[in-house]
Amino acid sequence: MKNxxxxxxxxxxxxxxxxVDLVQGLIVTFGYTFSKTxxxxxxxxEKWIPYKRFRGLHTLNRNKEGKELCVGCELxxxxxxxxxxxxxxxxxxxxxxxxxxxxxxxxxxLLRCMFCGFCEDAxxxxxxxxxxxxxxxxxxxxxxxxxxxxxxxxxxxPVNFEGGVIVKARLGRDEDEVSxxxxxxxxxxxx
Amino acid sequence: xxxxxxxNPMLVMILEVLLICVKVVVVSLILFMLPLPxxxxxxxxxxxxxxxxxxFRTGPHGILQPFADMIKLMFKExxxxxxxxxxxxxxxxxxxxxxVFAVYAxxxxxxxxxIPYINKEITMYISDMNVGILYVLAxxxxxxxxxxxxxxxxxxxxxxxxxxxxxxxxISYELALSFACVGVVMLSNSLSLVDIVKSQSNWRWNIxxxxxxxxxxxxxxxxxxxxxxxxxxxxxxxxxxxxxxxYSAMRFAFFMLxxxxxxxxxxxxxxxxxxxxxxxxxxxxxxxxxxxxxxAFIYLFMWAxxxxxxxxxxxxxxxxxKILLPLSLLNILITGLVII
Ligand code: SF4
Ligand code: SF4
Numbered sequence: 001m002k003n004x005x006x007x008x009x010x011x012x013x014x015x016x017x018x019x020v021d022l023v024q025g026l027i028v029t030f031g032y033t034f035s036k037t038x039x040x041x042x043x044x045x046e047k048w049i050p051y052k053r054f055r056g057l058h059t060l061n062r063n064k065e066g067k068e069l070c071v072g073c074e075l076x077x078x079x080x081x082x083x084x085x086x087x088x089x090x091x092x093x094x095x096x097x098x099x100x101x102x103x104x105x106x107x108x109x110l111l112r113c114m115f116c117g118f119c120e121d122a123x124x125x126x127x128x129x130x131x132x133x134x135x136x137x138x139x140x141x142x143x144x145x146x147x148x149x150x151x152x153x154x155x156x157x158p159v160n161f162e163g164g165v166i167v168k169a170r171l172g173r174d175e176d177e178v179s180x181x182x183x184x185x186x187x188x189x190x191x
Numbered sequence: 192x193x194x195x196x197x198x199n200p201m202l203v204m205i206l207e208v209l210l211i212c213v214k215v216v217v218v219s220l221i222l223f224m225l226p227l228p229x230x231x232x233x234x235x236x237x238x239x240x241x242x243x244x245x246x247f248r249t250g251p252h253g254i255l256q257p258f259a260d261m262i263k264l265m266f267k268e269x270x271x272x273x274x275x276x277x278x279x280x281x282x283x284x285x286x287x288x289x290x291v292f293a294v295y296a297x298x299x300x301x302x303x304x305x306i307p308y309i310n311k312e313i314t315m316y317i318s319d320m321n322v323g324i325l326y327v328l329a330x331x332x333x334x335x336x337x338x339x340x341x342x343x344x345x346x347x348x349x350x351x352x353x354x355x356x357x358x359x360x361x362i363s364y365e366l367a368l369s370f371a372c373v374g375v376v377m378l379s380n381s382l383s384l385v386d387i388v389k390s391q392s393n394w395r396w397n398i399x400x401x402x403x404x405x406x407x408x409x410x411x412x413x414x415x416x417x418x419x420x421x422x423x424x425x426x427x428x429x430x431x432x433x434x435x436x437x438y439s440a441m442r443f444a445f446f447m448l449x450x451x452x453x454x455x456x457x458x459x460x461x462x463x464x465x466x467x468x469x470x471x472x473x474x475x476x477x478x479x480x481x482x483x484x485x486x487a488f489i490y491l492f493m494w495a496x497x498x499x500x501x502x503x504x505x506x507x508x509x510x511x512x513k514i515l516l517p518l519s520l521l522n523i524l525i526t527g528l529v530i531i
Contacts (some may be wrong), residue, residue: 026495
C-alpha cells in the first residue's frame with residue numbers, strides 16, 4: 001500500500017519537475033495553430049447558405065403554369081401574432097391567380113415580423129413560404145415594407161438547393177445597395 | 192582604394208563617432224518599428240491558436256493592421272484623469288520606455304563584419320562593456336519605475352494595484368533572473384556579453400551546461416516582462432487593464448512599445464546567454480541565426496500566452512521565493528563545484 005503511494009508521488013514529482021502538464025498544453029495549442037479555421041469570411045469572400053428549413057424573408061409562390069397560388073384568403077394575416085401582414089382580396093377574371101379570388105395587395109411589415117412562420121403554416125395553398133434570404137437591412141423604414149411584386153420574384157437561392165454550406169461570395173457596393181452575391185458552385189465546409 | 196590607418200587621426204575619430212551615431216539611430220529605429228510586426232504576429236498567433244484567422248481585412252492577410260492601429264492611436268484623444276498627478280502621469284511612459292531602449296547599447300547582434308575596400312571592421316554592437324550583463328539587468332530593472340509611477344499617478348485603484356503588483360513581482364523575480372545569469376557568467380569567466388557569446392562558439396551552448404539555469408531564466412524572464420502566465424500587473428480579469436488602465440492614445444502606445452521591446456530583450460538575452468548568440472551552421476550569416484533564434488523565443492512567449500491561464504498572486508510569490516530562488520542558488524553552487 002505504502003509502496004503504491006510513493007509510486008504515485010514519484011510520478012507527480014516527475015510531472016512537476018519536467019513540466020509535463022504544461023508541455024502537453026503547449027502541444028494541444030500548437031496543434032490548433034495549424035488546424036482549419038472556423039472563421040467565416042462574410043461578407044468579403046464567403047457566405048453561409050442556410051438549410052431549407054430556414055425562416056427568412058417571405059416568398060410568394062406560383063404554380064407550374066405561372067399563376068399566383070395566393071387566393072387572398074387572409075388566413076396568414078389573421079394568424080400572424082404581430083399583425084404585420086396586410087392582404088386586400090379582389091376578384092379577378094384575367095386568370096393571373098389559380099382562382100377568381102386573388103390578393104390585390106399583399107404587404108408585409110418586416111419591422112414587426114418575428115419570423116415565427118405561423119403565416120406559412122396557415123396558408124391553405126402553400127402560396128406563402130419563408131425563404132432563405134436573411135440580409136434584410138435597409139437604409140430607410142420604407143425599405144422594410146415589402147409588397148406582393150417584390151415577394152413574387154424568385155429568391156436568389158433556388159428552392160431545390162440543399163443548403164447548409166458555406167459558398168464563395170462577393171461583396172458588391174454601390175450608392176444605394178450593399179449586396180453579397182453568392183456563387184453556389186464553390187462550396188466549402190469547415191467541419 | 193585607401194586605407195583608414197594612413198588617414199589623419201582626427202578624421203578617424205570623427206568617423207568613429209559618426210559610426211556610433213549611425214548605429215544608435217539604426218538600432219533605435221529598428222526598436223521603434225518592432226511593435227508593428229510583433230503586434231501583427233501576436234494577433235495572428237492568437238487567432239490561429241484559437242482556430243480563428245486573426246486580422247484579415249486590412250490589406251492582404253491583414254498585413255496593414257498594425258499601421259491602422261498606429262494611426263488610430265495617434266489620433267486618439269490623450270486623456271489625463273482629472274485628479275491624476277499630471278506631471279508624473281505624463282512622464283511615466285517615458286520612464287518605462289527609455290531603459291528598455293538603453294539596454295540595447297551593449298547587446299551584440301552578430302559577428303563583426305569587415306567592409307571591403309576601406310578595410311574597416313564594423314562591430315555589430317554599439318559598445319562592448321566589460322560589465323555588459325550587469326548593465327543590462329540593472330537598466331532593465333529601472334523600467335519598472337515607469338510602471339509603478341504610471342499606476343500611482345493615475346489616481347485609480349486598479350492602476351495602483353497594477354503598479355504595486357508589478358513592483359512586488361519585479362523584486363521577487365529580478366533575484367532569480369540575476370542568479371540564473373551568474374551560472375553563465377561563471378562558465379564564461381566574463382561579464383561582457385560579447386565574451387559570453389564567444390565562449391559558446393562551436394556548439395558549446397550554455398543550454399547544454401546550464402539547463403536548470405535556463406529554465407529559471409525563462410520563467411523569471413516571463414514574469415519580468417509581465418506576460419501570461421505571470422501578467423499580474425495588467426490582469427484584465429481583476430484589474431481592468433492594470434497599470435495602464437487610465438492611459439490612452441500615444442502614452443498607452445509607449446507602454447505597449449515598452450512591453451514588446453522588453454519581450455525582445457528577454458528573448459535576446461536568452462539567446463545570448465544560453466543559445467550561443469549568433470552561433471549556427473555556417474550557410475547563413477550569424478546575424479540571421481541570431482534573428483531566427485530571437486523570433487523563436489518571441490513565438491514561444493506568445494504561444495505560452497494563449498495556452499496558459501494566469502497564476503494567482505500568492506502562487507506567483509510562492510514560485511518566485513520558494514522555488515526559483517533556492518533553485519538558482521543551488522544551481523550556482525553546483526556550477527561552482529563542477530568548475531572547481
Ligand atoms: S412569420 Fe410570424 S410574425 Fe412574420 S408575418 Fe408570418 S406570422 Fe407574422
Ligand atoms: S398567402 Fe396564403 S394564407 Fe395568405 S392570403 Fe394568400 S393564400 Fe391566404
